[in-house]
Amino acid sequence: MEHGPAIIQILLIIAAAPLFGGLITKIKNIVRLRRGAPVLQPYWNFFKLLGKSDEVISQHASWLFKAAPYVVISSSAAALLLVPLFGGFAAAGGMGDIVAVLFILALGRFFMALAGMDAASAFGGMGSSREMFISSLAETAALVSFFALALNSGSTSFAAIAGDGVFRASSFTAGFALFLVAIAETSRIPVDNQETHLELTMVHEAMALEYSGRSLAIIEYASHIRQLVWFSLIAGIIFPLPPPSGCGAALAAASAAVFALKLLALAVIMAFTEISLAKMRLFRVADLLMFAFVAALASAVLAAGGY
Amino acid sequence: MKIEDILKELSTREGITPVSMDWNAPEEVHLEVRPEDFKKTCLFAHQKTGAPVSALFAEDAVAAQNRFFIRCVFASRLESKWLIVSAGLPCDAPEFDSLANDIFSAALFEREIGEMFGIKRREAFDSRRLRLHPEVWPEGFYPLRKDFKPPEKYGDTGKNYAFRRVEGDGVFEVPVGPVHAGIIAPGHFRFSAAGEPVVNLEIQLGFTHKGVEKLFEGKTAEAALAFSELVDGEAAFAHSLAFADAVEKIRGIKVPEAHQCARAILLEIERLYNHAADVGGMATDVGFSFPAACASVIKENLLALNEKLTGSRYLKNFNRIGGVLKFPPSVWETIDSGLEAAEKDFLALKEMLYGSVSFMDRVEETGILPHKTAVELGVSGPAARASGVAADLRADFSPLYKSAGFKPAKQEKGDVLARLNVRVSEFKESVRLIKKLTGMIKTGSDVKISAGEPRSGCALGYAEGWRGPVLYWVRIGQNALVERCKITDPSFNNWEGLAQAVPGNIIPDFPLCNKSFNLSYPGNDL
Structure with missing residues (x-):
């Protein structure tokens, strides 16, 4: 039963994933003087969609269209297994490292982009093409930040990185670069807009536009998990706290609370970022991600210098 | 140029004698010309006022005068007056020379007149209907005629609206609407795009034509x-x-x-x-x-x-x-x-x-x-x-x-x-x-x-x-x-x-x- 706590941790966090998105929406709505949807709304949406029996699938869609949601959610969940959350170590232990997370997420994205084109709707194709354009830039920035972190701890394993517990300028810069990447990866303003109904401007949503019912529920849930992967990563990097030594229920609860606080802080930062910016013109996104890349590079230089 | 002068020059320079001319209101002059002079008169008024066609429409006067009237409205901003050029068309085969080749702002109005009154335009560059979509509205029914009777059967005419097409490598069409994701009225937008840049956009409206x-x-x-x-x-x-x-x-x-x-x-x-x-x-x-x-x-x-x-x-x-x-x-x-x-x-x-x-x-x-x-x-x-x-x-x-x-x-x-x-x-x-x-x-x-x-x-x-x-x-x-x-x-x-x-x-x-x-x-x- 040595993996027991880790598995509980993972299940808990998967169950809590939609809460993070609901929280950001709630904060945004409060600032905009709106009552808005309840924080739990993503759950209600999920169960509503899950309960639908009349899923509409285009006649032109192939098996890929039906399989993609499962690949997408599996890849998100698998990536989560590799990320250390609040119990110190990642659920899958030393099976994968920081680079593996990136590529596991890329697998999900690859299938999502294929599925977007599969039904041959113009929107899906546009969404896939935009997603690939953005992610090709975002991945580079993410990768360089990861290497900067690896330089700090001397290993690409998460355990080493997160277990460091020392605040470094390079970690902070890498965390900042990853925050910009996370904006792109979680389709938030200024890169994408989750709240819009304008099909022509969508990136991530455009790929999922052909989906309905259970498949849509799965895809949306996968997005929530993916979002949490990114923000847990960043939380671990920019608020480095030494991992708990020893074990016990009280300690676990305390570290869970600390983890939740870190995420809450990130949710507030994310919400205010979204509120205070207009969405960028599509081709300007390259500038933003180039900036993220430069920040990542800077953090690598800092890390090499030992800061 | 002042409207008085325009009217004067119309007969001296262009040789057009109006059928009638009267000041309907202090700021609104009606000029009726013969159907064959209609286009020339409108072009002249357009040039001299420098104004686009503010409105162009038809009127069914078959019962009283056995004619359809077409009327074209120009605004003379210079002296705050309206000039309305009219012509009476015979009711059995009403047609007039299309203005749209020379005054583009008349193009949509002409298409509207065509479908609503069954009045033909000679040499029109765009003979498509505007709001009564060919997909659902049968031929030969002109709603704004006084003797209009609605068609017994709508829909499935087997015809399609002819969109302008752009063809070439990497050009694809993005049809958007008429039903949109937001709570807005219906309209169909047909984009031709090469990658992200739009090459052509054509808008089809009229889905909520209510008469x-x-x-x-x-x-x-x-x-x-x-x-x-x-x-x-x-x-x-x-x-x-x-x-x-x-x-x-x-x-x-x-x-x-x-x-x-x-x-x-x-x-x-x-x-x-x-x-x-x-x-x-x-x-x-x-x-x-x-x-x-x-x-x-x-x-x-x-x-x-x-x-x-x-x-x-x-x-x-x-x-x-x-x-x-x-x-x-x-x-x-x-x-x-x-x-x-x-x-x-x-x-x-x-x-x-x-x-x-x-x-x-x-x-x-x-x-x-x-x-x-x-x-x-x-x-x-x-x-x-x-x-x-x-x-x-x-x-x-x-x-x-x-x-x-x-x-x-x-x-x-x-x-x-x-x-x-x-x-x-x-x-x-x-x-x-x-x-x-x-x-x-x-x-x-x-x-x-x-x-x-x-x-x-x-x-x-x-x-x-x-x-x-x-x-x-x-x-x-x-x-x-x-x-x-x-x-x-x-x-x-x-x-x-x-x-x-x-x-x-x-x-x-x-x-x-x-x-x-x-x-x-x-x-x-x-």
Whole structure:
């Protein structure tokens, strides 16, 4: 039963994933003087969609269209297994490292982009093409930040990185670069807009536009998990706290609370970022991600210098 | 050139002798020519006034005179007069020479005449229907003819609307609508795109064609006035004002100055709430949600002010033939405090938008409508003023606005920012005007209005609504009922302006371009 706590941790966090998105929406709505949807709304949406029996699938869609949601959610969940959350170590232990997370997420994205084109709707194709354009830039920035972190701890394993517990300028810069990447990866303003109904401007949503019912529920849930992967990563990097030594229920609860606080802080930062910016013109996104890349590079230089 | 001179030169230079010519009202001259002279006369009037076709429409006079009439309206801004060129066409095979090859602003009107009256245009470059989609509407049914009987069977005609096609490597079509994801009216947008940049955009509208002009027929002027407020809910007051203006001209009523002021105040308040909503809409469409929320607060406060003033949030049922109803007591304080709040909030909104780098980057250089295109298409209202066309009925035709020192907004660049700038400066100017007009009205005494006696005749009514000029050409018959009512909403020609402003931009910028025009579906579909 040595993996027991880790598995509980993972299940808990998967169950809590939609809460993070609901929280950001709630904060945004409060600032905009709106009552808005309840924080739990993503759950209600999920169960509503899950309960639908009349899923509409285009006649032109192939098996890929039906399989993609499962690949997408599996890849998100698998990536989560590799990320250390609040119990110190990642659920899958030393099976994968920081680079593996990136590529596991890329697998999900690859299938999502294929599925977007599969039904041959113009929107899906546009969404896939935009997603690939953005992610090709975002991945580079993410990768360089990861290497900067690896330089700090001397290993690409998460355990080493997160277990460091020392605040470094390079970690902070890498965390900042990853925050910009996370904006792109979680389709938030200024890169994408989750709240819009304008099909022509969508990136991530455009790929999922052909989906309905259970498949849509799965895809949306996968997005929530993916979002949490990114923000847990960043939380671990920019608020480095030494991992708990020893074990016990009280300690676990305390570290869970600390983890939740870190995420809450990130949710507030994310919400205010979204509120205070207009969405960028599509081709300007390259500038933003180039900036993220430069920040990542800077953090690598800092890390090499030992800061 | 002055209209008198135009008429003189028409016979001396062009050798066209009018069938008849009369001043229908001090500012409205009717010129009837023979059908074969129609095109030449319109071209001449177009050149000499320098104005696009303000309206071009037909009238079924088969019962009385065994003819169809076509009428073409030009505005002479120089001397604040309307020139209406008409021709009577034989009722058995009505046709006329197409104007659209020489005056593009006539193109859409001609297509409308073709489908509504079955009047043919010789040498027309676009013979497609406009609103009665070939997919569902069978051939040979012309709704605006008096002897029209609806087809027994709709739909499944087996025909398709012929879109302009762009072909080539990597060019693909993106069909959007008619059903959209938001709560908006239906319209079909056919993009041809090469990657993200749009090569061509064609807009198909008319999905909510309701036969509004037909529904006007047979109503009393009073009933029709109430009906005109339903044509376009966001511009209810402008439409009602334009219709009332036509009837007042027919009846020969002089509206007392106090009532003209009151009407101008309400027209400006309508502009205020819509401009505020538009500015917020532009922020929404680039995902800038905080200013958008602020704009909706301004709009809501102004709607509440409307309700306090007139009992209706959308200024309905307050305008009457001859004037307006009585304002509630302490109206001036209400207006003052309402305006003060709106002005303050709008200033804050403006600073937020213009101070945001991310927002300004989106609106600058986006969706440029060049001056020449705007002129040729006959684009009007704020969209035209943003492209350097300073036409504004308030400045050109209204002595009241002139005496209030009204200055129309004007921008040169024609991009989304220019259209935003026009709205912002019109908002400011409207606030100033309302203050000035309330000052003028306060000193005047309380005047009773008279709705006059029902009379037959025809006249052109107009008002500069917030989207641009709203024109109503109304004919009242011997039985005092409306015989024909032609509505020209600014959106009718402006939609084509949007279609021309988008190519060259990338697809995700379309919603922003669209919002910067913010055109009306009901005003176009009718």
